Every structure is written in structure tokens, then in C-alpha cells.
Amino acid sequence: MNKDSYFGENFLFGSAAAAYHFEGAYDQDGKGLAISDVVPASPAEGRTDEPTADNLKLKSIDFYNRYKEDIALFGEIGFKVFRTSIAWSRIFPKGDETEPNEEGLQFYDNLFDELEKYNIVPLITLTHTSEMPLHLAEKYNGFANRKVIDFYLRYVKTVVERYSDKVKYWLTFNEINAVLAMPFYQAGISEVNEVTVQEKYQAAHHMFVASAKAIECIKKINPTAKISCTFVSTFRYPLTPKPEDVWEAVKQNRYQDFFTDIQVNGEYPWYMDRYFKEKNITLTITEEDKKIMKENKVDFLAFSYYNTGVASAEKKGMEDIFSKLKNPYLPQNDWGWQIDAVGLRTVLNYLWDRYKLPMFITENGSSAIEELIEAKDGNMTVNDDYRIDLVSDHLKQINEAIKDGINVFGYTTWSAIDFVSGTTGTMLKRWGFIYVDYQQDGSGSLKRYKKRSFDWYKKVIETNGEYLFEK
Template identity: 80%
Template sequence: MAKKSYFGENFLFGGAAAAYHFEGAYDQGGRGLAVTDVVPGKPSEGRTEKPTPDNLKLKSIDFYNRYKEDIALFGEMGFRVFRTSIAWSRIFPKGIEDEPNEEGLQFYDNVFDEMAKYNITPLITLTHTSEMPLYLAEKYNGFASREVIDYYLKYVETVVNRYKDKVKYWLTFNEINTVFHMPFYQAGVSEENGVTLEEKFQVAHHMFVASAKATEIIKKIDPEVKVGCTFISTLRYPLTPKPEDVLAAMQENRFQDFFTDIQARGEYPWYMKRYFEERNIQLDITEEDFDVMKKNTVDFLAFSYYYSNVASAENRVENTFSTLRNPYLPVDNWGWHVDPVGLRIVLNYLWDRYRLPMFITENGCAAIEELTEDENGNLTVIDDYRIKVLGEHLRQINEAIKDGVEVFGYTTWSAIDFVSGTTGTMLKRWGFIYVDYQQDGSGTLKRYKKKSFDWYKKVIETNGEYLFTESDTE
């Protein structure tokens, strides 16, 4: 029988989450307020002065108090890796303290020890989107200030020293390129009076420097550890073969390349010189910045992939999310193009450009879901649509590996249902596990396995071979 799966026994199959999405317990264990605690809805809808009862993330699904139960379920599924984040404000409640919060540090010790019981490898984001301590955002304007880099680095050194024997894969930031779309949510930068394009690039530069310096610190503590920094991939196809559309797609894709060029090559790419000159963008960049960025590039590329987009010369949407419709692709309930082949294209493109190992840190399928009874009378969710979408993407990853691309891990978004960060609701359910936490804040928080739970378990235990059985491909 011809070989079908190219994943192999060492491929890191797993799932993902982030502290602000699922921990809850915002007022427990000495945790300080974070940016997310004052953004109850969509980031574009702005912030509140203080945490408000309509912010479902304050309680969320209470992983903080139920982590043993949840990690046991991840272990039952056979996760080889679990990607999550450390809540910065659990360790330094304001971000400026001389000493870290021991209760917060001990919580993550407990989480990593629990993961070790099931042989689950931690992939840890040092700070996920919106997890900056609120004090640093309000006092220093987040990463608009160079001072915040130093506070971030102190935090990094603290947690890496603490967990150096438990964590071997670190991510400095999550989806770093979203700083252009949501400066406050991503980088703690006030949007009250607007944020200019030049200011956004300056904030991004400070995050590049912070990431490079964090990588340097991590490597000094443990030279064998692997460090990355995630970006969100939104591949743009030209809307038509018209040369102007092809050019538009190339130029828009360069905003993705801009971030990965700096991560992987350690320098600003040549094509940004003209871009900055034509827009009169002048950044505060020191020789030390250039030096530290060049010397501390990433060990692997890590990225989120949910959909592709199209570009048109007549409808330029430079450096933001495109709403143009690709006539050859279906869209999901959220208006996103479903494009598994696009993932193979992205993987090959990045491999051609950088020759670095890759880890897909987010990919998934969200739906409005309700519990129903299965044939045995058990409460579950019959999520065949999730099985179909994830299966199609995994088969395209398999094709990329067969192409010769080095891909060593894949974590779905998400492992378990939790509050959506981009909408602030429980309506978008992403996980293999349904959680009884409802839009009005009610619910028992009881966990239920969806149909996809057993499907993913079989995918993992067969090293991907189950993806090619009749039951999965029909």
C-alpha cells in the first residue's frame, strides 16, 4: 500500500488557547488588570474605563480553576503539544513591580507539571494579544514607549528562568502584524486620538526590538531552546490576471513579508525604503536596534492561517483586511474564504523564501453550536463541518510536507470552546470540547466532547493516516 501520510511519529499535533481567552479568574491569584479586561466586545468598538459585567472574558470558562480537568481531556485526545500563553499581569500585576507574583508563577508551574503527566509539550506564547498589563498601557502608552520594552524583557527573563526546565518552545508575541489593525488591543497603544501610520510602524519597530532582545535573553538562559514569533497569514491572490492586480497582490503580500523578513533575516527589507520615502515615514531606529535584530532571528516560523484574500488595483486595501470576494472559494458563516489549498501555497512560499522550519499555531473552524444527543443518548455536538474543514487543511499540510517543506507542528484554534477575542462573545465556538458557558454569562461550565474530539484523537494516534480513510474523506 502506498504511503499516504507524511506527518511522522514526531510531528507535534495539538491544540491552542490563550490565557485571556480561557483562564478567567481575572481577580484571583494576584492577577492585575490587563488590556483585555477593558475590551468587552470587538476591539474596534473601543475600551471601557474599568472592567464591566458584560465582559465575558473576566470569567470565561475558568481554566484557572479547572486546568486539571481540561488538560486530562487534552491528554485523552492524545495532544503531543498544547500552545497557550502566560498572562503577563499574573506575573507582574502592573508590569513595573520589583518582584514577581509568586502565586502567578506557581499556577503555571502547576499547569506545566499537569501537561507533563500526559507527555504534552508546552508551546508558550510569552504574551498573547491583549495581555499587556493595563497599567503599562495607560501609564506609558504601551509599546509606543521604549520603556515598555524594558518591562517586557524583565518579565521574559523572569518566566524563562522559572520554566527553563519545563518549556523548550517559546513565542515572543502572538500575531505581531495585527498591531496595524488594533493598536490598543495588540500593543496597549491608545486609539483615543487616532494612531497615524508612522506611529503604527514605530510601535511595530519597538515590538521587533523587544522580540529580538527577548530571543537573546532566552538563548542565554537555554541555548537549546527554540524561539519564534507568530504572525497571521492572509495570502492575497490577484483578483484577475490583469498585471495591475498581480502587482497589487504582490504589494499587499509584502506587508506579511515585511514582518517575516525582519523575524527571519533580522533587517528591514529593501522594498520598504521606497514605501517609507513616499509616505514621509521617519522612524526612530538606533544602530543598537539594527544590531540586536540582526543577531537574534527566529529559529522557526510560526503563523496563524484561517483564510486567503484577493487583491485588486481598483480596490486597494493596503495593510488591512480585504472584503473582496474570491468567486472560486466558499465562505464560512463569518465571511472568511475557506481555502485549504492556500495553506499549502503559503507553506511552500515561506519555505522558498526562508528555508526555516514551520509551525502552524492557529487554524480552525468556528460555528454557532448547541448540545444535542448522539445515538447513545450522550450530549455532544455533531460538528461534521469542523471535521471536514480541519481534515482538508491537514491533508494540504501533508501535501506541503510531501513537497519537501519542513513543517513540524500544528495546533488547532482551538482546543476547547472559550470567549472569542475578536468579538467578545461565546457565539463563535472553535473547540473539540463544548463548554456550557452562554452568551448571557450563564451556564454550568460543564465540558462535553464533540464528535470532532474522537476524530482528532484518531488522526493523532495514526500519525495522520486516519485522514485518508474512507470515513474521513467521504
């Protein structure tokens, strides 16, 4: 094998999805309502009182009833790992019950067994963004209420005891830093009144404690399990070499570092003291909280990477997850997301310098409006060369980071298959290697079609990355 394409013998190439994006079957087999079931469009546009017909996630691509067909395709493409989530409200429909829903548990038994048939390793998010049972948001105000930690832990204990012999890799939360930008969607906090910065950080603290307690719980059940909690990478460059811009970039990067520092080091970083003081934030943190966080840290870093941002002293934005400023040196996709493959190598080096922990990129990809066409062989497909180029460019930068000496052990694209976009509620944004005939108006046969990128990624995986470097 070409030494320049070496990813390591056990590198986990794969792809990802999440329950609320693709399972559908929102009211089947005892499932309760989740936050996503009352957010039909963008979280910024707010919720509805009840599930509504325009919420495409309710049906989505019906993975719940078609998982065998889809996993067979995942096996054909050759995924070594598949990341998905367990729908919390399938297991505890309201979230505060004492006994779980057996039909929900059985579905994931079947799912993991099916993955094992194709030698696909599951990487499981215990609860993805917007998958909290709606009842916990409406009755308890989500993670703004410390009581919800106990309900979360009951759920964690239930599923980990059930699947400990089938799942080695666990993620406690998805993109935990999104709580500051989307408090209801991420943490179930009511937005009837404006959510204060104090409330957001207190909820984040409760999630830190919940994550640490989940790690403790999982390790007691299976000491060999590997556990993390994902964050969305928001690394910022200074817009110019002006010292004020450089300092602003340092401050904005600490917005991201804060979430990882706590989970790697087990304590709040010193640099947040001034920020909390200036914002009049006083968190309720018990001695037990400090102890549980210190004693239960993540085993590896897991993060989503889509782009980088830029920081300017003239436009501050510590609370913004995604930079509102454009980097003049980067292209962008149809949705205005700038593309920076080299930035992934930069981020990996930055995180390795800071933490020296193994790393897994849990989301990376791009979407576009796509259409089926007839290929030369008569089959219907999608010419998604832009996806091939983007994934290729990012994988090559991961390869460079590995050659830099960094321990990167896995990569899952977003996403394996087309589904409903979470932050827009639309089917217009197509993310997967597999096209699904499910349209914006809710119509469609749900038939699956392989895109051009399907066979390309299959070759990448079966050559352990060497195909990336072929002329």
C-alpha cells in the first residue's frame, strides 16, 4: 500500500445518521413524542402545539420499518462503523416512567443484530439533538431542571445494560455546545420567554453532570466501553493579522474549548471566570457535581466538522456557534457554508496539542439539491461529484494529520442516506450516498437509489484509503 494513503490498519471508515432524522414512525410501537416532532422547520421558527402534517420528520424515510434494506446497502458500501442514535422516547415515551417500552428496546436489539451481520461497528449517541421526550421539556423545562439528570440516567442505565454486549462506543450527547444557540431544540428549555444566558449555562452544567454520571454508569456496566460526547467544531481564524482580531479569535475559540476542557479535564477552565462575572452568571455547582465531573472524563474526542470561521474585533460573537463573517479565501456551498478541508487538519492539530486524546470525526459532509438521472447502465442515480470531491479532500487532510503523528481512529460522514434535515426540516438538502424518493411535499415511493458517490466511497473503504491517491 502507498505509504501516503495509510490510515492505520484499524481505521474506522463509515457514515452517520440519527433517529429523528431518518427513523420516522413517530407514533409506532409505543413511541412517545420527542421535541423534534413539534419543530417542523428551523428551530429558530419555533414549535407547534402538536405534530403537524408539514413536519417531514414524522414519516421521514421510514428507516424504522426498512432498516434491513438500508443496512444491507451499508454492508454493500462496506461501512466499518455506523453512527446513529437511540430515540429516547422509544424507550421511555414520556421520559419519567419507571419501566421502559419493550417494543422500543426490541427494535434496537434487531438493529444492532443486523449491523453485526455485516460486521459494522455501531457508534451510538444516547440522545441526539431534539430527541428528548417532549414531556420532559413541557413538564420539567428540560435540562434547565436538575431533576431531568435522573430521568436521563435511568434511560442510560436501561439501554446500556440491554446493549452492553453489542455496543462498545457510546456518545452521551450530540453537539453539546449547541445548547447555547438552540436551548429548546438541544436541551428542552422553554422559549416562551427569552432564555437568559444564565439559564443556558446552568442547563449546560446539568448536561455536563449528566454526561459524567452517564460515563460512570456505563463503565460500571462495561469497563471496556469507550465513551465521549460530541461537540460541533467552530474553530476561528482571525479575520486579519491585526492584534485585536487575533485576540478576538482566541476568545471565540475558548467558547468551543470550554465544552471540551470540562469533559477532558473534569473542571471548569479558569478563563471562564471573567466571562461569567461580566455576564452576571452565577452557576449552582455542588461539591458532588465537581467530584463526579473530575472522576468521569471522556475516553476520546468526538466532534462534527463542517467548516471554520473568522473572528473580528469589530464584530464580536462569542455566543455564536457558526461565524457570521465570511472568509474571503474559501468557497461555499449552495447554503452559504464555507468549505475548508485544510481547516480540519488545523483543528485536529489544535485539539491534539491541547488534549492528546484519540479523536473521531463524527460528522463531515455537504448537501445540495439533487435530482435522479438515468446512468449509462440504465439505472437511476445522482451525479454527486461535489460530494466525492469534498469527502476526498477532507479524508486527505485527515491522512496528513495522521502523518503529523495524531491519533485519529475514525470518520463518519454526514450522512449515509438522504433524510430530513434537522435544522431546516427540509428534504431539499440531500446529504447521503443513497438517494431516497421522499420529496418536499411528503410524496414519494421511498425507493432507494445509489448515487455515484456510493461506489466511490466503497472503493475508498475497501482500499483503506489508498484509492484517494490514485491518479
